[in-house]
Amino acid sequence: MSEPVWQRGDLLGVAELSTAEILHVLDTAESFVEVAARPIKKVPTLRGKTVINLFFEPSTRTSSSFEIAEKRLSADNINFSTSSSSLSKGETLLDTARNLEAMAPDLVVIRHAHPRVPHALAERIAAGVINAGDGAHEHPTQALLDAFTIRRRKGRVEGLKIAIVGDVAHSRVVRSNVLCLTRLGADVTVAGPRTMMPEEPESLGARVVYSLEEAIEGADVVMMLRVQLERQARASFPSEREYFEFFGLTAERLRGARDEAIIMHPGPINRGIEIASDVADGPWSVILEQVANGVAVRMAVLYLLAGAKSGADGTMP
Amino acid sequence: MSGSLVIRGGRVVDPTQELDGPADILIEGGRVTACGPATDPPDGVGELDAAGLVVAPGLIDMHVHLREPGQEYKETIETGTLAAAAGGFTAVACMPNTEPVNDDPSLTEFMLKHAERAGWARVYPIAAVSRGLEGRELTEFGAQRRAGAVAVSDDGRPVWSAALMRQALRYARHFDLPVIQHAEELALSGDGVMHEGRFSTRLGVEGIPGAADDVMVSRDLLLTADTGGRYHLAHMSTARSLDLIRAARADGHRVTCEVSAHHLLLTDEDVFDSGLDPNFKMHPPLRSAADREALVGGLADGSIDAIASDHAPHHPDEKELDFVASPNGIIGLETTLSLCLDRLVSQGVIGLARLVELLSTAPARILGVPGGSLAPGSPGDVTLIDLEREVEVDPATFRSRSRNTPFAGWELRGAPAGTVVGGRVIELS
Ligand SMILES: [Zn+2]
Numbered sequence: 211m212s213e214p215v216w217q218r219g220d221l222l223g224v225a226e227l228s229t230a231e232i233l234h235v236l237d238t239a240e241s242f243v244e245v246a247a248r249p250i251k252k253v254p255t256l257r258g259k260t261v262i263n264l265f266f267e268p269s270t271r272t273s274s275s276f277e278i279a280e281k282r283l284s285a286d287n288i289n290f291s292t293s294s295s296s297l298s299k300g301e302t303l304l305d306t307a308r309n310l311e312a313m314a315p316d317l318v319v320i321r322h323a324h325p326r327v328p329h330a331l332a333e334r335i336a337a338g339v340i341n342a343g344d345g346a347h348e349h350p351t352q353a354l355l356d357a358f359t360i361r362r363r364k365g366r367v368e369g370l371k372i373a374i375v376g377d378v379a380h381s382r383v384v385r386s387n388v389l390c391l392t393r394l395g396a397d398v399t400v401a402g403p404r405t406m407m408p409e410e411p412e413s414l415g416a417r418v419v420y421s422l423e424e425a426i427e428g429a430d431v432v433m434m435l436r437v438q439l440e441r442q443a444r445a446s447f448p449s450e451r452e453y454f455e456f457f458g459l460t461a462e463r464l465r466g467a468r469d470e471a472i473i474m475h476p477g478p479i480n481r482g483i484e485i486a487s488d489v490a491d492g493p494w495s496v497i498l499e500q501v502a503n504g505v506a507v508r509m510a511v512l513y514l515l516a517g518a519k520s521g522a523d524g525t526m527p
Numbered sequence: 528m529s530g531s532l533v534i535r536g537g538r539v540v541d542p543t544q545e546l547d548g549p550a551d552i553l554i555e556g557g558r559v560t561a562c563g564p565a566t567d568p569p570d571g572v573g574e575l576d577a578a579g580l581v582v583a584p585g586l587i588d589m590h591v592h593l594r595e596p597g598q599e600y601k602e603t604i605e606t607g608t609l610a611a612a613a614g615g616f617t618a619v620a621c622m623p624n625t626e627p628v629n630d631d632p633s634l635t636e637f638m639l640k641h642a643e644r645a646g647w648a649r650v651y652p653i654a655a656v657s658r659g660l661e662g663r664e665l666t667e668f669g670a671q672r673r674a675g676a677v678a679v680s681d682d683g684r685p686v687w688s689a690a691l692m693r694q695a696l697r698y699a700r701h702f703d704l705p706v707i708q709h710a711e712e713l714a715l716s717g718d719g720v721m722h723e724g725r726f727s728t729r730l731g732v733e734g735i736p737g738a739a740d741d742v743m744v745s746r747d748l749l750l751t752a753d754t755g756g757r758y759h760l761a762h763m764s765t766a767r768s769l770d771l772i773r774a775a776r777a778d779g780h781r782v783t784c785e786v787s788a789h790h791l792l793l794t795d796e797d798v799f800d801s802g803l804d805p806n807f808k809m810h811p812p813l814r815s816a817a818d819r820e821a822l823v824g825g826l827a828d829g830s831i832d833a834i835a836s837d838h839a840p841h842h843p844d845e846k847e848l849d850f851v852a853s854p855n856g857i858i859g860l861e862t863t864l865s866l867c868l869d870r871l872v873s874q875g876v877i878g879l880a881r882l883v884e885l886l887s888t889a890p891a892r893i894l895g896v897p898g899g900s901l902a903p904g905s906p907g908d909v910t911l912i913d914l915e916r917e918v919e920v921d922p923a924t925f926r927s928r929s930r931n932t933p934f935a936g937w938e939l940r941g942a943p944a945g946t947v948v949g950g951r952v953i954e955l956s
Contacts, residue, residue, distance in 0.1 A: 302847040324851035325730050326803045345851070346731030385731055409734060413725035 216514045220332045220339045223348035224389040232393060236358050239503070239510035245282055246505065256285035259316040259516055265291040265342070266322040271477055272342050272352075275501070276319050279508035285516075288313070303327070307334035317515055320344075338515040346380045352476055353386035355507040357394060359500050360431055363472050368395030371468075373425040374416070375457065376435025376484055377406040377446065383435060383476045388416045401425035402435075403457060405446045422457050429467040433474040434459050434484045450483045460486045464494075472496045530950030531555045533568040534909060537577025541584055542884040543900035552582060554907030554950035562901050575952060577911055580944050583883045584901050585617025585908030587890035588860060590682070590707075590761055590785060590835035593619070593650070596637065597626025602840035602928045604638060607860070608647035610838070610927035612953045614861040615943025617908040618649035619838075620894055623660070624683035630655040630666040632674035639675050647953060648946070649908070651677040651896055653707060656695045662687050665698060672702040677894040680707035682761055685743055687713060692747060696756025705759040705783070705893055708747055710768070711810065715739035720851050722812045726799040732851075735812050737765040744768045748775040751782060759893055760784040762837050764811035766821030773830050783893050785833040786822050788863045792870055793933060794819050805846040805853035806933045809839065826877055826885065833889040834882075836863045840929030861925050862934050864910075865918055868941025879914075907950035916942040926955070 215234040224232070245251055261280045265273050268291065280287040301309075310318055310331070317338045320328040325347035332339035343349040361367050372391055378384050378400050391398050398416040401424065411418045419425050426432050437453060447453045464471065473485075473495045481487045490497060532554045539550040539562065546562070553561035553568055568574070588611060594602040602610075604621075611619045621638060623629035629638070635652040642650030654671035656679045658664045668679055679699055686692045686708060695706050716739040721727050723734020744760060748771055751758040760772060763784045775782045789809065794816045798807045807813060825831040839856025846853050867886070871877050877885075887910070891899030897906045920937045922930040946953045 300848075300852075302844055303849060304847050322849075324849045325732050327849045329802060330849055344731075348731075379728075380731075382731055385729070408728035409723045409736075410725035410728055413728050 217518055219515060219518045221350055221511055221515060222329050222332060222339065222341045224350045224353050224386045224393070225348065227393070229393050232354065232357065232390060235354050235507065235510050235514065236361060238514060239358050239507045242506040242509040243503070245509070246502065251282050252284055253282065254284045255513055256280070256283040256516055259285045260314065261285045261287045261317045261319065261512065262310065262313060262315040263287060263289045263319045264310070264321070265289070266320070266327070267292065267343070269321050269343065272321060275504045276342060276508055279505050279512055282505070283509055283512055285512070303330050303334060307331055310335050310337065317512060338518070340511060340515065343382050346382050346385070348386045349382040350386050351504070351508055351511055352383050353390035354511070355500060355504040356387055356433065356474060357390050358507050359474065359496055359503045360472070362503070363496060364430060367391060370396045370430040371428055372396045372398045372431040372433065373401060373429040374398065374433045374435065375401045375422055375425055375459070377437060378402045378411060378435070379406050379408040380438065381435050385414060387433065388414050392416065399425045403447060422459070422463060423466055426463065426467045429471055431472050431474060432459060432464070432467055436476060436478065437480055437484050439480070454483050458482070458484055458486060459489050461488055461492070464489060470494070474500060477501065530557060530907070531572045532575055532907065532947060532950045532952065533572055534575045534577050534582055534947070535565065537580045537582035537911070539582045539901060540879050540883050541901045542880045542888050544902050547880055552901055552909065554947070557907050557949040559901055559903050559905045559907055561903060575947070579913070581879065581912040581914060582901070583910045583912060584887045584899050584905065585946060585948065586615050586864065586886045586910045587618040587620070587896070587898060588616045588836050588838065588863070589620045589833055589890040589894060591619045591621050591838040591860060592624065592840065592856070593621040593638070594840055595625065595641065596634070601842050604641040604650065605645040606926060606928045607838070607840070608642060608645050608650060609955070610860040610925065612647040612946050613926045613943070613955055615864040615910045615912065615946060616648055616860060617910060617946050617948050618651060618896070618898060619860070620651040620653050620677060620890070622653055622680060622682040623655040628655050628660050629653070630658045630660070632667065632670045635671055635674040635676045648948060651894060653678045653680050653682070655679065656681045656686050656706065657691060660684055662691055665691070665694060668699055668702050668704055672704060677896055678705045678707050678759070680709070680761065682707060682709045685709050685711045685713065689746060689750065693750045693754060696750055696754040696758065700756055703757070703895060705757045707759045707761050708743070709761050709810070710740050710743035710747060712739045712742040715742060720808060720812070721798050722795040722814045724795055724815050726795045730799060730803065732803070737767060737814060737818065740765050740811055741767045741771065744771050748780065748782065751775065751780050752778065755781070757781045762787045762790065762811060762835070763822070763831070764790050764814045764818060766818045769821055769825045769830060783832040785835045786826070786831050787835060787837045788859055788866045789857060789933065790814065791819065791822055791826065791834070792866060797933070801933070803850035804933065805848065805850050806857060806931050808850055808853055808855055809837070809857050810855040823876055826871065831885070832893060834863065834867060834885045835890070836860055840927055841931050843930055846931050857931050857933060858925070858927050858929050859932070861927060862920055862932060864912070865939040865942050866934065868912070868914065869939040873940060907947060909947040911944040911946070912941065913944040914941050916940070916944070918942045
């Protein structure tokens, strides 16, 4: 008997995943897509399992996506966010871990503003940990759902030209996506204003250019990153108007891409800043599919991790 | 602390006398009275057998944080000086960022009194440049000097105001005090927590560019030239800062610099490999491999004056926060000597005499304190070193009250074998 592909109890980053593991998540997610089309959108896979969603940073989108995924898998879930939680930022990691252990969860989904907090907690608790975004470091489920969306639309990821544009320095989405998409064989380019580029950006593992036009030339996929408006105060860009003029995705600029290029965005979108409304709402936009696929991919991740932690296989839907 | 003692049979390494060979040291009334071939000591003088050991002038760590008063849960003058003795240091210069800040002679007096009571090592307080370390008003340099302060610094923070720095450099000339600067342009370091480079990029961590140090060093050197003051750069971390220091020195300005052992041995890649272990977080941050190599080069060619630990104790609970939330600083009193012996001397980067200069002679000269030499007339402060002893860094055995070191588990060859302060052999409890 061969070793099962998936043995992990935690999903902390794409950096740790092999190509086979990434593909296994995507393949597993395929079988969860159809659950959303059922009249009763629920499978008993995680019945009796407890999942804690621990959000140290507000994120309506990611937290509700996880919540729906957990409910569709019949898990019992509890949500803590910084506003409602006694688990606060000044607490030591060990105390946070002990508080979590006291609730005996099977899985914990963690979002934190600081890099590698989910990794540090995973070392300290028995439950499986899913990184739902740690600072500007990783956001593995986002990258997996993006790869899943691309694969469903394009039939493959390998060999595609993918442009990721925006605030590369402060984006966890770009880090996880570059790792994930290059591992699947895509040809990835990142672009953005120099003030939004990190030092030695090539070390991310993608081609680096500094103009939107150059990035999307011949692209099969154009992924726009959300501009965080508070960055304006930190001199990352002078005005929303100027950002849109030089780095916003418009229908005209999109002509440089391949004819059937798809448009992606992790959301929430800033219309008229990083993306023009007609592009965001246009025929090649897959932004809402990303949201729908996010639930299926997160169901797959929850299912795989719960199985690895309990040692049992669980039942597929 | 005045004792009499003869130290016999050791290999004396004293760069001030260009001495490296067998010699005996006679200490009488707390001072060295003879250094040379064996002589019969006067009756009643104790003997210390130094066979197989190096006998060096007492090591001086010119940059430590003893945390007392105010943060005794991290370290006290008692535990910090005990750690110094265990690490082979006979003296430490302690930074003023205590609570309250050492911006008043009464604090210097308090520190000296507690150090004397503890008796493990000499303590040389460094007074604040500005009241409350706020960077606005000068403290009383003259009264502080009289009370026993040996330098002025706002360490932990930069003297950020160019106007105040200029006045400090001018005013300190009256008392021949060096102005020790923690060079950091705060507008550039911002929210950064590690060196800005390829590893901060991969981790998505806010970076501190090398320019944050260099811009401030550059400004300070212009002010030093302008005022004729005496400037000492603390914990230098970048190649460019070193170049700036070299150029200023070539122009004849009174400029010195120190580097910490961790900046000589670790880089931002180690921060990455540690998985953002808070024990790898300090200011300035561990820099790039190119910076590290430049600093090592500066040790060898004489551009760097001193090595200091920047011993910065923090309670284990504070380092049990995540990397971004945890405070800056690591301890070093009990690791610096072994690290330097194993990674610098054994590797042939520098000779033993040069190491003694970096850890003893130069700090004494920069701070204007006695010591750094075993020539007759010098204080009877001696560090014994066993070049062969192999040690493994084990924080559980530290005398310091804190445990925050990135060097846990390192196996090192060469270790302190005892200290003598004013002719009195320090017996570790
Ligand atoms: Zn400092």
